[in-house]
Amino acid sequence: MKKTDVDFMLTLANLMSKLEQGESCAEQLQEIAKMSDENKESITHQLMDRIASREELMYVDAVLAIGYLDADYVQDFAQAMSAKQTDVSQKQELVRKVLSRTTPYAKTMMEDVFWKNLTMAAINMKDNELLAQFIRKVEQLRDSAEE
Incomplete structure (x- = not known):
């Protein structure tokens, strides 16, 4: 060795x-x-x-x-992982922050885990308008994703 x-x-x-x-x-x-x-x-x-x-x-x-990794991604990832323990306003704030990013994260890992947890936060944030925006963002991800 x-x-x-x-x-x-x-x-x-x-x-x-x-x-x-x-x-x-x-x-x-x-x-x-x-x-x-x-x-x-x-x-x-x-x-x-x-x-x-x-x-x-x-x-x-x-x-x-x-x-x-991209520092913004790390922060967002950590918030998404703990989102189920937050109140509705904190879930909304997290989803808004991610949706407002204009440039993609530079380097990431475990994106599937990140987006699944963020999806659960979006579903449970009790804001249908913001949920609709989130759905559009995920559709964009799907359309740009590799097969």
């Missing part, structure tokens, strides 16, 4: 441990900044998966610090 592989595993394990314990992970984030895009993607995916599955936002700052 290569030393770089071991370094990757140690950095990832230490990052997760420190995040779980609420400790500073600045040292690990500095190490990740020096890694290849492939390793950054792998670590980012692990963190995004935890945001999605646990709806725990403690991982958001680490994802933003790594800088592999």
Whole structure:
């Protein structure tokens, strides 16, 4: 096994441990900044998966610090994951914010999870006009999506 592989595993394990314990992970984030895009993607995916599955936002700052994904997307993703625990006005605010974006997110991952959660927020926000706008946006996504 290569030393770089071991370094990757140690950095990832230490990052997760420190995040779980609420400790500073600045040292690990500095190490990740020096890694290849492939390793950054792998670590980012692990963190995004935890945001999605646990709806725990403690991982958001680490994802933003790594800088592999579009920062706006990371924030919107985190809000969409926790949207079911918000009130109607917060759901409406999130949907409006996403609909108002004029430029596509630069780099994303787990878009299917993001859009499914955002769809549930849109359905439950009790605003038929805004829901209609959301439906048009999803239709645009469908039309531009790859088969």
